[in-house]
């Protein structure tokens with residue numbers, strides 16, 4: 001591929017493309033839905049991957065406590081998977097966590113091998129504070145959660 005793909009902080013004008021990307025995965029049950037309003041409100045927490053002005057991937061960092069952040073809404077558009085871009089987004093989010101001075105990054109995911117390749121380890125969900133689960137009220141699977149909790153400790 002000759003075009004350049006860049007990762008950058010999201011901007012308010014990305015909301016519609018972010019909404020479409022996340023909604024596609026939410027409908028498949030692998031991401032929580034995010035309203036346009038919520039995306040706009042939390043736009044500063046998102047990093048996007050872009051090719052020729054087109055948004056092709058995203059991920060966000062949500063603070064859960066003084067020492068813990070969660071990677072949320074991580075996804076690549078179809079046709080852009082397996083090219084190392086998801087890992088680039090995770091690197092950028094981890095860099096952001098370091099900048100914030102937060103030593104623990106967690107994710108709730110089905111993509112265990114992907115996160116393992118990015119330095120995360122499977123952990124018991126119980127180790128996380130109650131706050132982690134506040135978002136789960138929006139999830140259809142809240143009473144039968146089968147996502148895996150994964151954690152990376154930053155050096």
Ligand SMILES: CC(C)(COP(=O)(O)OP(=O)(O)OC[C@H]1O[C@@H](n2cnc3c(N)ncnc32)[C@H](O)[C@@H]1OP(=O)(O)O)[C@@H](O)C(=O)NCCC(=O)NCCS
Pocket residue numbers: 025030031072073074075076077080081082083084085086087088107108109110111112113114115117
């Ligand atoms: C998960 C996702 C973000 C990974 O991004 P990506 O750009 O495809 O990943 P990379 O190219 O950086 O890394 C690819 C590696 O991760 C692994 N991987 C990718 N998707 C995976 C998945 N869903 N489950 C397990 N492993 C996965 C691949 O096996 C690959 O390993 P290899 O290099 O040894 O072949 C992307 O596949 C995606 O958008 N999936 C759908 C949404 C999703 O599941 N998001 C995670 C929610 S937390």
